[in-house]
Amino acid sequence: MKAKISAVALAAAMAAGPVLAQDSLTVALQLEPPHLDPTSAAAGAIDQVVYANIFEGLTRFGPDGSVNPGLASSWEISEDGLTYTFHLVEGAKFHDGTDFEATDVVFSLDRARGEDSVNAQKTLFAGIESVEAVDPATVKVTLSAPDGLFLFKMAWGDAVIVAPESIDDIKTAPVGTGAFTFDGWVQGDSISLAKNPDYWGEPAMLDAATFKYISDPTAGFAAMMAGDVDAFVAFPAPENLPQFDADPRFKVLIGSTEGETILAMNNGREPFSNKLVREAVAHAINRQDIIDGAMFGYGTPIGTFFAPHNPDYVDLTGLSDYDPEKSKALLEEAGVALPLKVKMTLPPPSYARRGGEIVAAQLRAVGIEPEIENVEWAQWLENTFRNAHDYDLTIISHTEPMDINAYANPDYYFQYDNPAFQDVMAKLDVESDPAVRSELLKSAQTMLAEDYVSGFLFELPLHTVAKTGVEGLWVNMPTQATDLTGVYWEK
């Protein structure tokens, strides 16, 4: 009898499964975050869980990368561009029941820019002179100089508003104001979120959401095919996409990211301190071959360090078209001895490892002999990126939005020191007129392309595989986020 009952219960549970699934969603991601505090680590994996879902900032990114009101419903900017007065939304509460007030904004921003701050993007807050609470619903931020990007900066995951009451446990039990609350974490396996019933804005359409961590591409394919997960954001096996596309149970979303993938050249030492050699590299590279070979055909070629979906993008791929003969001529003109031996450092992502092999083959065809060294992230950061700059070539995707200003830093691992470019960036920093900003951005892109600072390869694509019926997922990734607040199952 007992066995019979449990069999009935089991059948009922199994029958209930699919119905329940319509209110909850399991999203697979590749990288598990180390902890859940977006304000004290660079890990994009943290923002992929908490951004917009659990934590919100004064402003927030929309699916198209636009900056929209967040916890600040409106704002005024003073004539001189130095004072921002933010009006906060009404009735917002943190998940622990405490009220969201102006003092929380003051706390969050002061914490991020303070002396002992461990914020990975501390420069976002460098221009802030003071933050004060005018009344519980109004915050006044004073800048030391006008900043055309200030509202954009406040939309970053590193600038979300946290509460002093819950800050001590933020890494393992994040408490925010978002449409989802943190529900649990089985480390190594999954993180679950539940709908926040007291959300101040448009409530989430899902009752529950689970992020499941699957790092192996083959395992990800199997999990999707077996129906274990409902969607896989940033699906790591592009070779399997046609199979999902042809299957009516699934759909494939192809979008773009902010990831400019480049062949970085060390401008600070021989041989790539010579512009002619850099130009020779640029003409030796066949972007389409790299995209086909390393990315299975997905990815948009770029000719400069800017996202092609941005309205200010200039197509400069023509300046560095594939022309091996010209490349050889340039090397001769530069007077370098062939074969030219250089060191190419490749970090772990497959675009770098696969792409690196193809780039190396293309360079060999013109007489440049790259010696490939595969390194882990830790080594890459230490030796290539951080201090030593011990590299000639490396392949890497820069995934932060609007990061062209990296080229204005002469100590950056590009070792590119061009006062004219630095001047354009300095002007851009304080300019808020959209038309002038657009002109400045365009001239900056052209400068980088004409100086052949790096080999500009392609914009990293975003592949999402989802079950048919899952709607509202972001197609593009303007910032590291998996915003589930607008996701629902089509009935």
Place this chain on the structure above:
Amino acid sequence: MLRYTLTRFLSLCLSLAVASVVIFFAIEVLPGDPASIMLGVNAQPDTLAALRTELGLDQPMVARYFAWVTGLLQGDFGISYTYRTPVAQMIADRLAVSLPLALFSLALTVVIAFPVGIWAASRRGSVSDVSIMGLTQLGVAIPNFWFAMLMVLVFAINLQWFSAGGFAGWDAGLLAVLKSLTLPAIALALPQASILARVMRSALLDTLSEDFIRTARAKGLTRRQALWRHALRNALIPVLTIIGMQFSFLLAGGIIIENVFYLPGLGRLIFQAISARDLVVVESVVMLLVFAVILVNFLVELAYAAVDPRLRAR
């Protein structure tokens, strides 16, 4: 027996002390700064310095070694750099997957290998012996991750009897746990069972050709009776040694299978921790595994004494 146990125990302690020194310094000299990995490419120098102080990385290496060992002796494994949770808790969480998986696959290994090995030995040279040995040869040769993927293809994607991976968690009940661990355990057990069956067979055959078996047969026992009553017990020493080694391997070496089935086990924890330069976690987990291996060996040596009374006299 007491002296035997004591000398074994002393060598256990000595091995642990040496291991702790080797592990700590080998891992600390790895290139890569944990703080810069955590804060990424846009971090400012003062932010990095603040984090290094917070993590205690500004202390000299020898001081950190002694702090670590003192902690270990008191059962305090430290706090993970990246996860910011106690390492002991993380290890306990992962052991909740790895230990049952290792035991499950070891049980499968023994359950398959013993009868197969005994069967083959008792029918030496027959068709069934030759074909069984051929199969075990294949079992040793097949890479377990390939076999794992094959099983996922058949049982998860086509038949949908099991999920393709993941761990349901103990809260979901024993049945769910068994369901998540069955395919990985089979994948892990297959090559181990093949190895053990071969060892079992050859150990038995060796014993069967000994003088005391001939005496037992002369006394009037059938071949089978001699095998069960006298040979089996004497053949167990090499088998136990292999089982001990297999358990250590299954506990620490499941990393590829853990990746195929995305199980949150110890192997994946080490892998993640190494790439994130979460040194405290790497050191403590490796130390724990060394401890487990040494402890298993110690127990196996004690078990020798149980099956071989001559060792007890020493």
